Amino acid sequence: MRPSERFLACLCLLLGLAGTAQAQPTSVQVVGLFPNAAVVLVDGQRKLVKVGQTGPGGVQVVSADNHGAVLRVDGSERRYELTREYNAVTSGLGGSSSRAQASIAKGAGGHFWVAGSIQGQGVQFLVDTGASAVAMNEGQARRLGIDYRVSGQPMRVSTASGTAGAWRITLNSVKVGAIEVLGVEAVVIQGDAPTEVLLGMSFLNRVRWREDQGVLLLESKT
Incomplete structure (x- = not known):
């Protein structure tokens, strides 16, 4: 093989390897x-x-x-x-800070379920943008150690089954992933409904959130 042919053969081999290599x-x-x-x-x-x-x-x-x-x-x-995800952002003063983020995949029935905590106690949340506040039933409140009859304000709420007695309370802390919101309004509803603790708008309005390809993305505002 002549030198020129050998050079072309090597060049073709190198180009072929470069074409198959992946970043x-x-x-x-x-x-x-x-x-x-x-x-x-x-x-x-x-x-x-x-x-x-x-x-x-x-x-x-x-x-x-x-x-x-x-x-x-x-x-x-x-x-x-599992890694706690943070997103660096630029502050208005030219410095930088970090905002905590959480990702929630769409689960059974097309709903978003996520593990979190209320006042340090573990909770399985069902994200509900139709609920004006974080909501739970009496049994769930007692399990979390919430004395809603003493600290809560009596009220009436509309449910799928009609109206029911309830108590408006303020939760010291609600946390999902790395995102913690303090002083969150919640409702304890008389009876056994809802069966899951609803993560309603009193929490969601305090964070940034959007849905992207079946994943609900939450980000703290500060």
């Missing part, structure tokens, strides 16, 4: 966890990826549980723990 992700995080799915953040691109599916940067979710997920990145499997 490897430089930053991979797990920022949300759900049954058999995880919200992955790859080089700034966020997506809900189910087990067995492939997300941004070719990252594949192998398994997921309450604490982390096993991801296959560039052919290698590694466990990633």
Whole structure:
């Protein structure tokens, strides 16, 4: 083979290798966890990826549980723990601060369910933009140690079953992921409804939120 032919052959081989090479992700995080799915953040691109599916940067979710997920990145499997996600923003004074974020995947029935806490006690929330306030039934309030009959203001509320007695209260703290809101208005409803604690607008109005591809994104305002 002449030198010129050998040069062209090497050049073609190098171009072929360059064409098949894929850019490897430089930053991979797990920022949300759900049954058999995880919200992955790859080089700034966020997506809900189910087990067995492939997300941004070719990252594949192998398994997921309450604490982390096993991801296959560039052919290698590694466990990633849940990361609290923060987004750097520029303040009006030219400095910088960070805003806590939380990602909630759409679950059964097309609803958004998320684990959180009320005054330090663990709670499973159902996000309800139709509820004017955080709402719970009497049993849930007692489990959380809320003395609603003493501290609450009696009122009447409209429910799917009609009107019911209730008490308006103020919760010291409501937290979802890394986002904590203090002094949140809530309602304790007489009886067994609602069956889930509703994360209503008295919390959602205090944060920024939007839905993107089946994921509800929450961000603190400060």
